[in-house]
Amino acid sequence: MGERLIDLIDVCKVFGQTTVLNHINLFIVKNKFLTLLGPSGCGKTTTLRIIGGFETPTAGDLLFEGKSILNLPPHKRKVNTVFQRYALFPNMNVADNIAFGLRIKKVKADVINGKVNEMLRLVNLRGFGKRPVASLSGGQQQRVAIARALVNEPEVLLLDEPLGALDLKLRKEMQIELKNMQQKLGITFVYVTHDQEEALTMSDTVAVMNAGEIQQIGAPEDIYNEPKNAFVANFIGESNILGGVMPEDYRVVFAGNTFECVDRGFEKDEEVDVVIRPEDVRIVESGKGQLTGIVRTVIFKGVHYEMLIDMKNGDFEFLWKAHSTVMSEKGSAVGMVIAPDLIHVMRK
Amino acid sequence: MLKGSAKRAAVAPYVIWSALFVIIPILLVIYYSLTMETDGKLVFSWANYARAFQPTYIDVMLRSGRLALISTAACLLIGYPVAYIMASREFENRSFLLFLFLVPMWMNFLLRTYSWLALLENNGILNTFLSGIGLPKLALLYTNKAVVLGMVYNFLPFMILPIYTVLKKMDHSLIEAAQDLGADSRNVFFRLVLPLSTPGVISGITMVFMPAVTTFIISDLLGGSKSMLIGNLIEQQFMKVSDWNFGSAMSMILMGVVLVLFTVFTMVDKDGEGGALY
Numbered sequence: 001m002g003e004r005l006i007d008l009i010d011v012c013k014v015f016g017q018t019t020v021l022n023h024i025n026l027f028i029v030k031n032k033f034l035t036l037l038g039p040s041g042c043g044k045t046t047t048l049r050i051i052g053g054f055e056t057p058t059a060g061d062l063l064f065e066g067k068s069i070l071n072l073p074p075h076k077r078k079v080n081t082v083f084q085r086y087a088l089f090p091n092m093n094v095a096d097n098i099a100f101g102l103r104i105k106k107v108k109a110d111v112i113n114g115k116v117n118e119m120l121r122l123v124n125l126r127g128f129g130k131r132p133v134a135s136l137s138g139g140q141q142q143r144v145a146i147a148r149a150l151v152n153e154p155e156v157l158l159l160d161e162p163l164g165a166l167d168l169k170l171r172k173e174m175q176i177e178l179k180n181m182q183q184k185l186g187i188t189f190v191y192v193t194h195d196q197e198e199a200l201t202m203s204d205t206v207a208v209m210n211a212g213e214i215q216q217i218g219a220p221e222d223i224y225n226e227p228k229n230a231f232v233a234n235f236i237g238e239s240n241i242l243g244g245v246m247p248e249d250y251r252v253v254f255a256g257n258t259f260e261c262v263d264r265g266f267e268k269d270e271e272v273d274v275v276i277r278p279e280d281v282r283i284v285e286s287g288k289g290q291l292t293g294i295v296r297t298v299i300f301k302g303v304h305y306e307m308l309i310d311m312k313n314g315d316f317e318f319l320w321k322a323h324s325t326v327m328s329e330k331g332s333a334v335g336m337v338i339a340p341d342l343i344h345v346m347r348k
Numbered sequence: 349m350l351k352g353s354a355k356r357a358a359v360a361p362y363v364i365w366s367a368l369f370v371i372i373p374i375l376l377v378i379y380y381s382l383t384m385e386t387d388g389k390l391v392f393s394w395a396n397y398a399r400a401f402q403p404t405y406i407d408v409m410l411r412s413g414r415l416a417l418i419s420t421a422a423c424l425l426i427g428y429p430v431a432y433i434m435a436s437r438e439f440e441n442r443s444f445l446l447f448l449f450l451v452p453m454w455m456n457f458l459l460r461t462y463s464w465l466a467l468l469e470n471n472g473i474l475n476t477f478l479s480g481i482g483l484p485k486l487a488l489l490y491t492n493k494a495v496v497l498g499m500v501y502n503f504l505p506f507m508i509l510p511i512y513t514v515l516k517k518m519d520h521s522l523i524e525a526a527q528d529l530g531a532d533s534r535n536v537f538f539r540l541v542l543p544l545s546t547p548g549v550i551s552g553i554t555m556v557f558m559p560a561v562t563t564f565i566i567s568d569l570l571g572g573s574k575s576m577l578i579g580n581l582i583e584q585q586f587m588k589v590s591d592w593n594f595g596s597a598m599s600m601i602l603m604g605v606v607l608v609l610f611t612v613f614t615m616v617d618k619d620g621e622g623g624a625l626y
Binding site: 054088089100148 | 527
């Protein structure tokens with residue numbers, strides 16, 4: 001584990017009657033890529049704005065290299081922000097936008113020129129310096145916003161849904177470019193997004209937020225494979241979430257059947273949530289699986305077929321999401337098998 | 349969408365309106381300005397224009413320009429901060445302050461200016477107050493200062509409103525971005541807010557300077573005979589001296605000056621923003 005650069009300690013934020021952040025504890029490790037992930041209104045942008053200095057927390061503390069920076073105005077913090085809608089200065093051209101921070105620091109003109117050109121090269125906008133910002137496309141404006149922040153060599157770069165306004169293809173390209181830039185420059189990134197795929201692709205650490213609280217912090221793989229609760233499981237990727245009971249260690253009852261699993265340490269007959277990813281549901285011939293159901297819909301998704309399987313087992317009824325590379329006929333009966341290590345059992 | 353012929357038909361009323369009330373009157377003024385009455389007949393002559401460039405009249409024009417310029421500058425100096433404060437996010441009494449600045453505009457212009465008479469007169473409210481607390485009376489009325497005061501008072505809202513509109517529309521994230529990049533409040537203002545508000549400033553200057561340079565009521569009521577402005581001069585030619593020809597020539601010159609200034613201003617305000625009322 002690297003050095004802690006920023007610490008949020010018990011941060012709360014209340015706007016009027018609404019609690020936007022509820023006791024947020026979070027540390028940001030130097031030179032790592034941290035993503036705050038969550039649905040809109042979960043408080044991720046507010047968290048970023050507190051770090052940037054644009055909001056003051058109602059309670060709690062914010063440390064930078066161990067010292068509180070709550071009383072430091074935004075222009076004195078060693079962080080730079082890439083804003084959601086870029087916020088490029090419309091009265092300046094591309095080069096002047098990028099040079100803004102350096103001019104304020106009264107850097108010499110020839111040094112500024114050199115750095116601006118270097119930045120334009122880094123974000124693939126060589127020769128665009130004299131263009132007015134309004135003439136650029138969304139993707140290009142995005143790059144200018146990143147260059148304008150990076151040219152100041154910040155310790156931390158805060159990015160507030162920077163790819164939100166771009167189309168899918170461009171977004172994917174920029175994801176890879178941003179990740180490369182972060183690794184090449186060795187800058188700490190704090191990235192805000194509601195796009196779980198983006199978070200999993202780019203981050204070293206993901207903090208999943210909901211309703212002003214952090215639900216889970218961890219590496220992307222851990223978040224995906226071992227979601228801590230039903231919210232995380234549901235938000236990160238698609239899931240089948242069922243209520244179940246643990247009669248004993250390594251054994252879980254759900255959907256009217258008893259399954260082997262790899263979880264233990266629950267109380268006897270404790271009620272749990274069971275999460276199974278659609279790609280972990282293996283489709284077999286009818287009668288040969290642990291569960292049986294009727295295929296209701298089949299949608300071709302390129303690499304796989306996405307199916308909804310209607311299962312009835314006694315009183316229990318559930319619509320399963322399953323992914324399979326083999327197509328099953330709509331209306332046909334199929335069997336389903338779930339391997340013990342692919343069953344995730346979570347406390348309610 | 350309307351078809352070509354329908355569009356032309358829809359335009360017709362405006363064409364007729366402009367012809368009747370704009371173009372024909374201007375042509376008449378031009379006609380009068382280029383003629384002289386000799387032996388009861390009107391004959392072509394440049395004499396009216398030549399006369400307008402005599403030193404006495406040049407003086408009047410320069411004085412008009414100077415007072416209008418001073419008034420505009422004063423309006424800008426007072427109006428910009430007011431607009432800035434009203435547009436700032438922290439300011440909560442925005443609508444009330446806006447209301448305060450607009451209420452006088454609902455009152456008749458003449459009436460408002462007359463009220464200044466009552467305030468500034470030798471035995472007016474201000475002087476009564478001064479002598480009441482044992483200070484000497486001041487000769488306030490019938491000076492250039494009184495004229496400037498009247499202009500600033502009457503035209504200040506025209507400076508505040510366009511600047512306020514531009515500042516209010518400004519994207520707050522731009523200011524945050526500037527702060528984020530290290531700009532303190534001084535830098536934010538001079539590098540970002542001021543340049544971005546120039547369209548409003550230009551509109552404001554235009555909308556104050558134009559009426560200020562042509563006014564005759566304010567100078568008539570508050571300025572007395574000493575500070576005759578070009579507006580008064582023109583008014584006199586028509587109402588008192590009955591020299592319509594010379595009055596027309598002066599009008600044309602004033603119109604020319606205003607037109608040139610207006611063109612220059614619009615060229616600077618190339619974005620066409622600023623919510624100009626003209």
